[in-house]
Amino acid sequence: MGMRLLIALLLICTMPVLANDSTRLYHPSANARKDLAAARAQAKAQKKHVLIQVGGNWCVWCYRFNAFTSADTTIRALLRDNYVVYHLNYSKENKNLDLLAELGYPQRFGFPVLLVLDADGKRLHTQDSGQLEKGNGYDREKVISFLRGWSPAAFDPVFYKEE
Numbered sequence: 001m002g003m004r005l006l007i008a009l010l011l012i013c014t015m016p017v018l019a020n021d022s023t024r025l026y027h028p029s030a031n032a033r034k035d036l037a038a039a040r041a042q043a044k045a046q047k048k049h050v051l052i053q054v055g056g057n058w059c060v061w062c063y064r065f066n067a068f069t070s071a072d073t074t075i076r077a078l079l080r081d082n083y084v085v086y087h088l089n090y091s092k093e094n095k096n097l098d099l100l101a102e103l104g105y106p107q108r109f110g111f112p113v114l115l116v117l118d119a120d121g122k123r124l125h126t127q128d129s130g131q132l133e134k135g136n137g138y139d140r141e142k143v144i145s146f147l148r149g150w151s152p153a154a155f156d157p158v159f160y161k162e163e
Helices: 002-019 032-046 060-071 073-082 097-102 140-149
Strands: 049-055 083-089 113-117 123-128
Touching: 032 049, 032 083, 032 097, 049 060, 060 073, 073 083, 073 140
Parallel strands: 049 083
Antiparallel strands: 049 113, 113 123
């Protein structure tokens, strides 16, 4: 009897944690416009770009991309040093269609789709993530090239001056 009570108490105590699952990448009830404004402000303060990953908790490839970028130290450093990452929800609960329209309808490429914004919110690039795939995952060199090619440093005029 005592063991059953202990198990019941443990389950009750962990219910709020399970209800607020922090392993989810996307949050359908989030105010995406407000969250994106905060990401842009952070990017501006840190002299970075914003990388938006559009998808949903239903999207296997969204989680594969997130796991892939988290596992590789070079890619993780490129993201940390150059981007503020935001996961923009697209699901039956909330498709964020008004915001996606303003961003040029990136959902046309499938999911996940990646967008790069400058700190002022100007869309610099929309990336079909299918072009970064390899087998059942992602191609390391293609992802690195994408992240370097759209980093703030890639837009620095000093690299393009002729002597």
